[in-house]
Amino acid sequence: MKVVVAHNRYREAIPSGENVIVDTEIAQLTAAGVEVLPFQRASDSIGDLPASQKLLLPVSPVFGRAAQRDLAELLRREKPDLVHLHNPYPLLSPWVVRTAHAHGVPVIQTVHNYRQVCSSGLYFRDGHNCTDCRGKALGWPAIQHKCYRGSAAQSALMATTLAVHRPTWKSVDRYIALTGRIAAHLRDYGIPGERIAIKPNGLPDPGEPAPLGEGFLYAARLSPEKGLALLLDAWRQHPDGSLGPLRIAGDGELRPLAERAAAERTDVTYLGALDRAGMEAARRDAAVIVAVPTWNDVLPTVILEAMAAGRPVLGTDVGGIPYLLGLGETPTPAGWAVRPEVATLAAALPIARVDAAQFAPAARDRYLRAFHPDVVTGQLLDIYAGLTAGHDAAPK
Known part of the structure; x- marks a missing residue:
């Protein structure tokens, strides 16, 4: 099996459990005999982008032109069985789902947060839990409260991105929810239950634990x-x-x-x-x-x-x-x-x-x-097999 793992890496200066999980999952899949094709962009690279690409950064969450071009080339060259998406923001864009489907490749997304609905992804603002944008065609509260990076302009862009890509998210072939709570979030968003699989993250076994320390x-x-x-x-x-x-x-x-x-x-x-x-x-x-x-x-x-x-x-x-x-x-x-x-x-x-x-x-x-990897990697391979077995490879 050949799998493209797509992920926009969070800045390394800010610890990211999601980066760790993606790296771990790639290693686990490779060890299980899957040919993994990493398709990653890093937020740390934004400062080094050519001037022409920097000009397009404000719209990259919506489309991500460079990412679509590169992904299309990868899909044509490698003909993978599926694309497994994690975080698409800001440099990949949810449009990678449409690019994959245009090439007849099914898409799985692991949902690590609530960003189908919430501009910050947290359902949290100003020190309290918040679901003000849930059920709205456009997340005006996110703009009002500057929920994305503390900026009204960037929050407006993210809220627009979420509105534009509602059909994109509805077209994902299979979602992996880390918990039952995330599965409920996806069902509330309108994803049919049969397209949601529940599978937690896993980590490599560090070996037998050392004796407990103190405090x-x-x-x-x-x-x-x-x-x-x-x-x-x-x-x-x-x-x-x-x-x-x-x-x-x-x-x-x-x-x-x-x-x-x-x-x-x-x-x-x-x-x-x-x-x-x-x-x-x-x-x-x-x-x-x-x-x-x-x-x-x-x-x-x-x-x-x-x-x-x-x-x-x-x-x-x-x-x-x-x-x-x-x-x-x-x-x-x-x-x-x-x-x-x-x-x-x-x-x-x-x-x-x-x-x-x-x-x-x-x-x-x-x-x-x-x-343990023996548990969660087996679950992931079963999800892959269940999707690819019945997939029609014709472009959508």
Whole structure:
């Protein structure tokens, strides 16, 4: 089988679980004998584009002329069985779906967020969950609130792109929803249930877990929806040193909060942005991983990485986190999920500290049963086979 994997990579300066997942999936498919043809663009490359292409950047989310030309050439040359799309913005554009169909190639998209409807993709703005654009022909609220990159002009462009490409998204041959919640989002958007498959992300097995370290690790993009302020407010409810160390890894607009907390308390350390080796070391040093987003985070990669490493997770009960941790599915879940409230999280911190060793084996077991490559790659290959078996290769 020959598969084009299409993805617009997020900026490397901002940690992206989606980039990690795409890289991992390519490696897993290749190991399974699939011929993978990566078709990727990187947002980091925008500054190096020729002047002629920079002039077209404002409309690239709608059409992406250069990407369509290159994809068409790839499809003619390689004649793949399917195109598997992840993130199309800004340089690929949803038009890649139409380009693939014009060449008789079916398209699968993995849905990592809510961007069929929401300009930011998060269903979150101004510190709270928001679905104001759901059901609207044009997302005027996104323009009013500058939801895309803090710009009314760019928000208008993204809202227009979503409106223009509603028929494009409706034509995708198969969607992969990471969770049941995302499947419900797609059905609400108008996608028939028979065109939606539910398959979570997976990660390579790092091997047998190291013994638990000490304290807590928070690793995320330091932006409001990721819950850093919530965690620090809850942490301050306890005397300095009473919970062991809290290490914070990541970068972003809320970096001053992390730096201020580290200056105020001896039990808080700000590690800054870490590379992969640095993150692995930070996980080994911790007993519990904290993942406390306040938005409906779909399937946080940091939690997958924690469970693979045998670290239980203290999370919030939003988005896909309860599913990730196996709450309600297994006798002993991979951690704890609490309401995204200061008092509730503050009460859970000492419980997680005391019970970490009890929950660690369950975290590793949850990974092995649900998110190991042997499990999720098999599921993905079944989805591919189910689509290509009945596909008419005539151009649409």
